[in-house]
Amino acid sequence: MSMYPNADFSEPYSSVSFQYKQLTSPYPYSHNETVELNKTSFLPKKSQITRWFRHHQKQILFLVCLLLLALFCLRNLIAVYWTFLKIKMDSTMFDRGYVACGLLRKEPMLFVQDTRHVQVVWEMNCGMSNKAMSLTYWQGDEKITLEAIEPKVLDPHHTVYKATLGPIERGGTVNYRIETTRKEEGTEKTQKPKVLAKHAFQWYTTLDTEPIRMAAIADNQFGMLTFSSLLRQIRKLSPKPQFLIHAGDAIQNYPSLRQWQTDFAGPLAAHGLGQTTPLIYAHGNHDYDMRGEYTYTRSHGMDGHPWFAFSMANGALRFIVLDSNIDWELQDTWLKHEIQSDEFKQAQFRVVVVHVPPFLEYWDPEAWFQQGQSKWGAFIKDRYVPIFEEGKVDIVISGHQHNYERGERNGVHYAIIGGGGGDLDFDQVTDWAMYEAKSLDFHFVFLEFKPPLLNNRWSLHWDTYSVSGKKVDSMSIESRT
Structure with a gap:
């Protein structure tokens, strides 16, 4: 006798019969949700991701540390290239x-x-016909404003x-x-001035009890990445320099407005x-203006x-800045008069x-021997060196030659910083058998x-x-002296 007298074994259990059975409880997903779930079923579940991270946490920690170490080691390079991209952009x-x-x-x-004057040069990105530009400066409570400064429009994107x-x-x-101030249309009234830039600098006309610090550089022409890297090192100096000597050739091609922006003004500002x-x-010879206008420099x-x-x-300190592009007797006369002046002698x-x-x-051998470039600025050596020696000049700083040399001749120190x-x-x-230090870098x-x-003597370090x-x-x- 069967153990299950009321059981019906006429239809054995099978997958065929199972598919016709009705749902006996609410299904957790609607039909559309089931379709979407099936579409994304290839993605790992949260629990799987968690287990994977737990299983590989040592390897992940090692890779993160390695990445941070690489970023730390390359931080200077990253900073340089970021500045480069920002200036170009x-x-x-x-x-x-x-x-x-208006920016x-x-x-x-x-x-x-x-001795008592500083020239300020800046540039707007458009013509400013409806705006007036002014410059205000002060020491202590004494305040002076220079109004209605005349613009020089170079093109629609450059107004100096x-x-x-x-x-x-x-x-x-x-x-x-x-x-900058803007006139209201139809009236003579002007709007409240808008401050475009606000800065400060140190000046040493009369101060003679503190060290005066300067950084010196030259010939950064078409080498913006290197120039920016050097300026970054200068910025990091402690104590910081209060002045910057530039011995010429800031850019490669004087008429190029783009080079003045990206290769000179941009890095200095950055x-x-x-x-x-x-x-x-x-x-220098690359930033020489035959018209004498010198739009972006002194x-x-x-x-x-x-x-x-x-x-x-x-x-106590006397600086002479000469122009090696101009072989004029007028400059010779001025230099001779300068070394006889009371300011120079004292x-x-x-x-x-x-x-x-x-x-x-x-120099480049072919240009030097065959193209006559050995004669460039020869009057500096032939006519001015005797004047330097007569005036007991302490040091002559130059560029032009793209490396570093320093030496002494007849009591005068000479340094090439190109x-x-x-x-x-x-x-x-x-x-010349006179240079005791050099670096071809x-x-x-x-x-x-x-x-x-x-x-009771000043000194230079x-x-x-x-x-x-x-x-x-x-x-x-x-x-x-």
Whole structure:
């Protein structure tokens, strides 16, 4: 007898019969949701992901640490390339008109004009016919405003402004700001001024008890990445330089507005140097303007000449900046008069900045011997070196040759600092047997003029650094007077 008398075994259990059975409880998914679930069924479940991470957590931690270490080691390179991309991108956006009018295209750049004057150069991205530009500067409570500064319109995307601060009567901090005001249409009323830039710089006309620090560089032409790297090292110096010496050839092609933006003004602004560090600038052969306008660098001084001289620290330091592009008797006469002047004779330290060095050793052999480039700036050596020696100049700083050399001849120190970014020179075309230090690499120099302590003489401490920030040369010079 069967154990299950009421059971019906006429239809055995099978998959065929199972598919016709009705749902006996609410199904957790609707029909559409079931379809979507089936479509994404290839994705791992959260629990699977969690288990995988738990199982490989040591390997993941190792990879994260390795990535962080790589980023740390490459941080300088990443910063340099990020600055490079930002400058290039900004220039492209301005050139194509994607940036609204009324914005600064070039942050203000400061150029030493003479002992008591600084020239400020900046650029707007559009014509500013309906706006007035002004520059205000002050020391302490004394405030001066230069109004209605005339623009120089180069094209629809480049409008340049220049103004001269001064006379600066004493040393210390000089604050300045650039403002623009807009006239209301149909009236003579003007809107509230809008501040475009606000910065400060140090000036040492009368201060003679503190060290004066400068960074020096030259020939960064078409080497923006290297130039930016060097400026980054300069920015990191402690204590920071208050002035920047540039011995010429800031760009490769003078008429190129793009090069002035990306290869010179952009890097200076990106590293906060152009706005706060006045430049002592000597024009080179690549940034020479035959018309004498010098749109983006120091214009001719109040005497109408590109060469000039100025003093610092109550006359203790005297700088002469010459133009090696101009072989004129007028410059010779001016230089002879300068070394006989009371300002020069009373100075305790005397520095000359000129682009072409008197004693050049490295150049392209074909250009030097066959193309006559050995004669470039020859008057600096033939006519000016005797004047330097007669005036007891302490040091002559030059560029032009794309590497570093330092030496002494007849009591005058000579330094070539042309490693700012242009293609390096490796071929020696002559030997003056006077240079005691050299580096065929990119570099910049840090100068510190120290006031008298025990011997009543000013001194110069000179350090040369590579593009990686490594010190490659050092010297100290005491004033001869």
